[in-house]
Amino acid sequence: MLKRFEAGKLKGNDGGDDRRRKRSPRSPVATWTEQEMVDGKQTPCLSIVLRTRGCSWWQKTGCTFCGYCNDAHPGVGEEDMLAQLDSVSDRFDAHDFVKIYTSGSFLDPDEVPGSVQRKAVELFGQGRLLVESRPEYVNRSSMDELVSGTGSLELALGLESSSNEVLKKSVRKGFAFKDYTRAATTAREAGARVRTYLILKPPFLTESGAVDDTVRSIKDASPYSDVISVNPVNIQARTITEHLWRHGMYATPWLWSVVDVLVKGSIHAKDVRLVSSPTAGGKSRGAHNCGRCDRRVMDSISRFSMEGDVGLLEDAGCDCRRAWNAQLVLEDGTLGGYPDMRRDIRD
Amino acid sequence: MLKIDHRDGAGRSGRLGCGLSIPNVLVPRMNGEGELASPAEMEPLIHQGDEKKPLIQTMLQDGVSLCLEKGTDISAMDDVLEGRSGYDTGGSSDRDMNDRQWHVNWGLAGETDVRSIPFAGVLVQRPAELLARIISVRGGDGHNHPVHLPGVHQAELYAVYTYAGADIFDGSPLVAQASCGRRIPHPGEPEMEPTDFQPALKHNLEVARREIETVRRALARGVLRELAETRASSSLEAMTVLRHLDCRFAPQMESISPIARGVPMKVPSREALSRPEVSRWIDRIRKRYTPPPSAKVLVLLPCSARKPYSTSKTHRILSNALDTTGKRRLLHEVIVTSPLGTVPRELENFYPAASYDVPVTGRYLAEEREMIRSCLSRMVDSGNYSSVIVDLREEWEFVEDILPDAVNVCRGHPTSRESQSGLRSAVIDACQEMKVPSKDQRHRDDMGSLATFQFGQGGAVLAEGCTVKGNPFQRRLFVDGDQVASLNRDRGMLALTLRGGELLSSRQTHRVEIEDFIPKGTIFCQGIVNADGSIRSGDEVVAVHQGTVRGVGVALVGADELRGLDSGPGIKTRHHARED
Numbered sequence: 058m059l060k061r062f063e064a065g066k067l068k069g070n071d072g073g074d075d076r077r078r079k080r081s082p083r084s085p086v087a088t089w090t091e092q093e094m095v096d097g098k099q100t101p102c103l104s105i106v107l108r109t110r111g112c113s114w115w116q117k118t119g120c121t122f123c124g125y126c127n128d129a130h131p132g133v134g135e136e137d138m139l140a141q142l143d144s145v146s147d148r149f150d151a152h153d154f155v156k157i158y159t160s161g162s163f164l165d166p167d168e169v170p171g172s173v174q175r176k177a178v179e180l181f182g183q184g185r186l187l188v189e190s191r192p193e194y195v196n197r198s199s200m201d202e203l204v205s206g207t208g209s210l211e212l213a214l215g216l217e218s219s220s221n222e223v224l225k226k227s228v229r230k231g232f233a234f235k236d237y238t239r240a241a242t243t244a245r246e247a248g249a250r251v252r253t254y255l256i257l258k259p260p261f262l263t264e265s266g267a268v269d270d271t272v273r274s275i276k277d278a279s280p281y282s283d284v285i286s287v288n289p290v291n292i293q294a295r296t297i298t299e300h301l302w303r304h305g306m307y308a309t310p311w312l313w314s315v316v317d318v319l320v321k322g323s324i325h326a327k328d329v330r331l332v333s334s335p336t337a338g339g340k341s342r343g344a345h346n347c348g349r350c351d352r353r354v355m356d357s358i359s360r361f362s363m364e365g366d367v368g369l370l371e372d373a374g375c376d377c378r379r380a381w382n383a384q385l386v387l388e389d390g391t392l393g394g395y396p397d398m399r400r401d402i403r404d
Numbered sequence: 405m406l407k408i409d410h411r412d413g414a415g416r417s418g419r420l421g422c423g424l425s426i427p428n429v430l431v432p433r434m435n436g437e438g439e440l441a442s443p444a445e446m447e448p449l450i451h452q453g454d455e456k457k458p459l460i461q462t463m464l465q466d467g468v469s470l471c472l473e474k475g476t477d478i479s480a481m482d483d484v485l486e487g488r489s490g491y492d493t494g495g496s497s498d499r500d501m502n503d504r505q506w507h508v509n510w511g512l513a514g515e516t517d518v519r520s521i522p523f524a525g526v527l528v529q530r531p532a533e534l535l536a537r538i539i540s541v542r543g544g545d546g547h548n549h550p551v552h553l554p555g556v557h558q559a560e561l562y563a564v565y566t567y568a569g570a571d572i573f574d575g576s577p578l579v580a581q582a583s584c585g586r587r588i589p590h591p592g593e594p595e596m597e598p599t600d601f602q603p604a605l606k607h608n609l610e611v612a613r614r615e616i617e618t619v620r621r622a623l624a625r626g627v628l629r630e631l632a633e634t635r636a637s638s639s640l641e642a643m644t645v646l647r648h649l650d651c652r653f654a655p656q657m658e659s660i661s662p663i664a665r666g667v668p669m670k671v672p673s674r675e676a677l678s679r680p681e682v683s684r685w686i687d688r689i690r691k692r693y694t695p696p697p698s699a700k701v702l703v704l705l706p707c708s709a710r711k712p713y714s715t716s717k718t719h720r721i722l723s724n725a726l727d728t729t730g731k732r733r734l735l736h737e738v739i740v741t742s743p744l745g746t747v748p749r750e751l752e753n754f755y756p757a758a759s760y761d762v763p764v765t766g767r768y769l770a771e772e773r774e775m776i777r778s779c780l781s782r783m784v785d786s787g788n789y790s791s792v793i794v795d796l797r798e799e800w801e802f803v804e805d806i807l808p809d810a811v812n813v814c815r816g817h818p819t820s821r822e823s824q825s826g827l828r829s830a831v832i833d834a835c836q837e838m839k840v841p842s843k844d845q846r847h848r849d850d851m852g853s854l855a856t857f858q859f860g861q862g863g864a865v866l867a868e869g870c871t872v873k874g875n876p877f878q879r880r881l882f883v884d885g886d887q888v889a890s891l892n893r894d895r896g897m898l899a900l901t902l903r904g905g906e907l908l909s910s911r912q913t914h915r916v917e918i919e920d921f922i923p924k925g926t927i928f929c930q931g932i933v934n935a936d937g938s939i940r941s942g943d944e945v946v947a948v949h950q951g952t953v954r955g956v957g958v959a960l961v962g963a964d965e966l967r968g969l970d971s972g973p974g975i976k977t978r979h980h981a982r983e984d
Binding site: 379380382387391392 | 430432440446520521522523524525526527528529553554555556574576577579580581583584585601
């Protein structure tokens with residue numbers, strides 16, 4: 058792994074970075090409420106990001122674009138995490154849908170101890186509960202326990218791509234597609250729902266290669282998923298992707314690509330909800346277009362995510378779409394040197 | 405197979421076996437409605453004659469293989485990120501550069517491999533890294549392959565990167581720019597207002613076409629360097645490239661630049677002061693040159709607008725004045741000039757001293773002064789001079805302090821009557837007690853200086869104990885009754901005979917090892933096994949096979965290309981061994 062990024066990892070974190078030291082191990086990274094679809098109805102949903110000691114994979118090497126471990130804290134202990142859960146439950150009323158994210162895997166006992174897992178289920182498991190994990194921590198007994206303790210369990214798996222090559226070279230995910238299918242099958246057999254996260258345009262892909270990869274991944278993941286969420290890359294601090302981006306060797310995807318993926322993916326996503334909520338969409342570190350049409354396209358993506366109607370997606374109506382089209386065709390031949398025309402349009 | 409018609413610096417023009425002419429720009433092929441095929445098929449911007457249009461399929465069918473599968477793998481990518489060792493030539497990374505393949509090969513109509521440099525379009529923002537990779541890819545066997553810079557479309561960079569060794573540029577970004585209505589300006593011209601796609605595309609391709617044609621014309625006329633300087637003067641990026649080539653990559657550029665060119669060297673700008681021909685001259689005067697031993701009095705003379713100096717009015721007057729003293733064979737006449745610093749009289753017909761042009765204003769830039777000072781003090785130190793006589797006007801001001809015992813005879817103008825009589829009496833004064841060397845002795849010494857300047861220390865063998873015959877236009881050198889070389893005033897360089905070749909090869913210099921044959925006309929690179937590293941394009945060389953001299957002639961390319969090229973002419977033979 059790259060030396061320059063190791064500084065951002067946990068070893069380097071214990072004390073050096075003032076900005077992060079101020080963050081208390083007893084408070085969660087973030088909490089917010091949003092609208093979600095549950096059984097065809099719009100339902101208010103509570104999202105919690107727990108502060109943990111960090112993803113096990115990050116401690117080994119980490120994914121190219123993931124900076125969530127910047128929010129981790131090496132000193133977080135069992136007591137601290139229990140206190141985080143208490144503070145959230147004090148502040149919010151009960152919700153029918155609660156999502157609990159960590160910087161890594163909820164099911165990893167080294168990251169989230171069993172007592173904390175049980176407490177979370179106890180506090181937030183009345184309705185539907187979503188937890189996220191890497192596939193290696195998913196087994197039948199842990200799934201049975203979680204499913205029995207909750208009204209309805211949704212297991213979120215960050216597959217990112219169904220292509221092992223992309224997983225290995227672009228994402229550096231540390232697992233293969235078959236590890237995902239095993240975990241998803243196990244979860245479903247235990248009675249859980251499966252939500253699959255896909256990444257759009259990890260590094261070293263061209264725009265068209267990235268679109269193709271995600272559409273293919275939607276097709277491949279559909280048989281194992283109840284919901285597929287398409288996440289265009291956003292540039293997170295202290296990541297390989299940020300390094301490449303700063304050196305002009307990476308550009309975030311166009312919003313047109315997100316739309317294209319959703320339109321093409323819908324054909325394959327039978328009996329599966331296809332959603333997308335681009336982080337930092339329309340901003341320079343997130344998926345964006347020319348700047349004039351970003352808000353309109355973002356709105357159409359969130360309406361599509363709610364209602365699932367492809368007709369709601371904006372796929373025209375701005376001159377910059379021609380530049381995007383040109384890039385799809387031309388970028389391959391430039392071996393990484395394609396200019397990011399969005400900047401020019403913004404001027 | 406790459407057929408090269410013209411060269412300048414590392415730049416070249418010619419064509420590939422499939423008919424693609426270089427330098428060129430690859431542009432995506434469009435149908436009648438201006439639509440692109442997907443994935444884009446590339447075609448050259450400039451077709452010549454009725455050649456078959458080569459279609460180039462882009463190598464990468466899906467994005468995954470982008471710089472990952474071909475040529476480079478992900479572990480190389482790691483190194484790129486980790487300190488970017490392979491890209492950075494600042495450190496001692498020559499080994500890295502050679503160990504790793506820094507290019508992607510892709511087929512071009514199935515014939516010649518084009519060498520593409522991944523991320524060139526990004527690296528163009530960091531020219532030192534891109535140049536290091538171009539030079540690395542061009543080295544050795546790389547001379548047989550056109551170098552492609554994907555993503556590099558800026559017209560103002562064609563001249564400098566062609567000069568640096570690139571052959572094919574990328575038109576895709578021109579289409580991308582047009583897709584946003586952007587029109588790229590002609591090199592050196594101000595930005596243009598955006599317009600619609602089709603007119604913008606037509607305009608952009610026209611700009612690229614015009615510039616590539618200009619680069620080709622410059623190559624054909626041998627003035628690519630001058631064009632590159634012109635482009636650098638109006639583009640920061642181009643200027644950065646040129647300065648890196650002249651400083652950081654000076655050794656590589658010197659070794660590939662020709663020793664003589666058919667056109668005068670024009671020095672219109674500061675940039676030209678550091679061009680390879682100039683730095684090579686200064687370097688060789690410093691490292692190779694020794695003044696003729698029989699010349700005891702150093703006479704510093706001004707340069708003249710007309711070259712070679714002897715043909716100018718100024719120098720005819722000064723020569724006349726020196727001749728009348730009867731002591732001229734005791735004098736070492738050295739011309740003080742910019743940008744070459746010092747030009748000894750016996751080298752005045754050598755390129756570029758024989759033909760260069762500078763803007764003459766009588767004022768010298770700080771760097772010119774510094775350069776002249778260091779060349780002069782080196783010249784004074786290297787010779788065994790009993791005194792120094794100076795006939796300089798503007799230059800005296802900044803060389804006075806390094807010549808403490810010198811007499812400046814210049815009064816008004818260097819050729820004024822007072823100056824001439826001052827020069828005469830100073831020479832007579834300085835030479836009073838000294839015995840004037842014989843004509844033969846002085847000729848021999850001059851030829852020795854010239855031979856070591858041309859061939860390095862090994863060249864001295866041509867002049868040791870030689871006899872010089874002939875007139876100033878055509879001198880011939882004899883050793884033990886055999887002619888070893890001749891000096892033609894037009895070229896200013898010694899031309900070898902077979903005997904001279906034998907002497908030179910005994911000193912292990914300027915040899916080209918060839919296969920077992922008797923070269924009768926041109927020696928092609930197929931038949932060349934090895935070449936001494938000091939050989940430059942235009943140098944006199946000796947063709948040898950296992951220790952026996954097979955011929956002598958003029959190298960048409962430098963040592964690295966003689967070794968690396970698989971085809972094309974390498975040496976033009978002048979004399980060859982007898983067949984028996």
